[in-house]
Amino acid sequence: MSDPIADSSTAPSDQIRADRACAGCGFNLYGQSVIREEHYGLAIARCPECGTVAALQQYPVMTHWVNRFRLIIGGVYIVLLLGMLALSTFAISGFGIAAAEFASEPLADHLALQHTIWEQQVGSQPPGDAQVPAPINQPLPQYSRWNILTPKWIDEELDEAMQQFGGIYGNMNAEVYILLVPSAFVSLVLGIFWSVALLGSNRSRVLVVPAAIAIIAGVILVGANFDSGTYPSARALAENIYVMRLIPLLLVYEFIFMGIGVLIGRPIARFVVKFALPPRSRVPFGVLWSRDGLSMPSTNSARASRSAT
């Protein structure tokens, strides 16, 4: 049985002298004769293994897998970014919780002490008698900031105890200020990360992410500590008081540092890439420059030749 294509072909004009895989079986068509088929005048070659005809002038086959891989990679990237958003919120919230805990220690001790004194007074007071003032120059009773405060004491004595304590900000544990150093550093690093990770947006839009992180952290912390319960411990009550006053300030402080990180993140990334990589290896990172409308840094020799011309 004769092959119509082979029969209709003209004499071989050339050979394939480079790699070309057969579309049917993947066999390398290197060395096969190129013939011009009669009907359309197309250049073709025939696979010696499976006999499939390969058209040699063609647009490359477009598979769907490139787009699928792009979709998969994009999806994975978005999932990673969402995970990073959660991690950023946890980190920022963690500093808020630590700050409230540190700062509230003196107030918690004070409330526990006042409550213990009040309990002793109430316990020693005969029923129906008028209130006896607390004896002076008596050793301080044993107390703990984990003591449970009674609703009656909260209703009757809490305001007076707070007045005795003095200023909320002035009397807080000074060690809370140490947290300003690591929280600023972590916020700065997070800002730099978001600035580089969200290259699709300009920097003013990236600032939305730190703002969202600060708002989510604020809502979680204030919402979780909104009500300390009917029988709170002295520590929980003191922490609750500080959460409302301290955490908004700390979140604003962290947002400022995240904002600075967003502003300096891309220049830092460009500096690191420019410093660490030779010009040829910088090409995949060109988006760091092109995103901000900058041109890729050229080598000294290229700059010299350009200035010479």
Add this chain to the structure above:
Amino acid sequence: MPISHTCPSCCAELGHLRAVPDPHYGLGVIVCPCCTHAVVRVRHPDRVFWQQMRRLRKGLFQLWLANMFTALATGATIGMAFWLLPQLTSRAGRYKQPDIADPSVPAQIIVAVIMLLLCGIIARVVYAHLRFRSVLVLFVVLIGVFCFIDAIIGRLVLFALALGNAVEDIGMPTALELKRRAMMLPLVMPVFVLGMIAGGQLNRLIERGSGKRIVRIRRRLRNRQARLD
């Protein structure tokens, strides 16, 4: 071997020819040597995608490697400096007592000097694309900052505590300790710089070797093209 690309006019194999970007559209154009027909070389999208991914992966790996080697060279230099100074000061103390003087150079000091030279070589080879001065400034800054990092953080903490009118002993390095560290830098940096100079020479040798290899490959391609023609 390149991917096959045939001339649509005369079916000649054009795979070995380099596509020159045309000045108007930037397309890779090849002029067939047999029939002078101009052909545009279109790259397969699959191939372009994976090539980009491969380049990105390679670039990220190189970036990671450069950072790792920078951290290694900085850390090892600081480590050697911290270790070397007590060794030298103790030896200097012993020299004052002639009874227990040991004039032989101890092996530890030789090892430390070799390590410092090695750090300098690594620094120069990793940053071969930069000028000598830039690499030197980078490492002086890095080593300087990380030598005094505890003092810097301590100062920041004290500043933060001062905001709350609190004074605490946070275990800051003493002035004498800082002075000793400052003395270490001029002690180790000359050896490090010597290592950098050696690294520069080594890099020149590597570049010369790769240059020769490129010339060899080009000659082979030229010969093959001549045989095909």
